[in-house]
Amino acid sequence: MGTLSIMTLVVAAIIVLGVIGLLVMITRFYVKVPQGWALIVNDTSATPKVKFTGGVVWPVINKKELMKISLITLQIDRANKDGLICKDNIRADISVAFYLRVNETSQDVLKVAKSIGVDRASDRDAVNELFNAKFAEALKTVGKQMNFVDLFEDRIGFRDKIVEVIGNDLNGYALEDVAIDYLEQTPKASLDPNNILDAEGIRKITELTATHNVHTNNL
Structure with missing residues (x-):
């Protein structure tokens, strides 16, 4: 060789x-x-x-x-004197779950890493601190656009309006879903008659109850 x-x-x-x-x-x-x-x-x-x-x-x-970057659930509860005020000033006891995650793109992952840090990206307390005010304000905004009965009967429409108000600008996160876990009228006993909005709500509840009773008696 x-x-x-x-x-x-x-x-x-x-x-x-x-x-x-x-x-x-x-x-x-x-x-x-x-x-x-x-x-x-x-x-x-x-x-x-x-x-x-x-x-x-x-x-x-x-x-x-x-x-x-897995799914996180944030819960917002409003009840009694802090109940959600509707368009007709009737308060609603409500519990809403917001499901979100870090958006699965390189740009959004890096955005989240820079804003709150890698370790806190899916920490419920950290994410809640980041979005609680925004989600609560969206809830309040949509609540004032709908009467209580409409809100109660059209939960899907209520949910869709919340998603619309929140929008897509979530600093690298994506809102996967919103669920109305609980929704009932706030009891009259929990309302403050010295509060202008509550006083109007009490008057409205009284009127609706009287109308319902008359209708029931006529059946």
């Missing part, structure tokens, strides 16, 4: 060993991302890389962070 052939075999062997070694290293440093999580890889580039299934994290030159 000539010298050239031997050198060719040596080079080929080195290439094969190099490829095998590279594959072993990739397998060793590959990080699989669990469902409901995102992998953020900080490398030498200006913008970190975001992976949703998995990626290679090289030691020393890369830094990895895992962000939980």
Whole structure:
């Protein structure tokens, strides 16, 4: 066998060993991302890389962070003297669940990481602090657009209006759903007759009750 052939075999062997070694290293440093999580890889580039299934994290030159992006439930309850005021000034005891998650795009994951941090992205208390005022204001706004009876009978329409008022600008989060878990008229005993709105609500409840009783007696 000539010298050239031997050198060719040596080079080929080195290439094969190099490829095998590279594959072993990739397998060793590959990080699989669990469902409901995102992998953020900080490398030498200006913008970190975001992976949703998995990626290679090289030691020393890369830094990895895992962000939980699974569904979070935020609950807003309004009852008694703090009940939701409707268009006709009747108060409603209401419990609304808001389902949201970090939006599954690289841009939104990085936006959330920058705004509240990777570790707090799916922390219920942190997210509640971020959105409670916005969601409560949306609830109040829509409540004042509907009479209590309309709100009670058209919960889907009520829900859709809440979603519309909240909008899509949620700082990297996506609102998956809104559910009206509980909705009833606030008892008259819980209302303050010295409050102008409650006084009007009491008057309206009295009128509706009287009308209902007359209708029932005529049956």
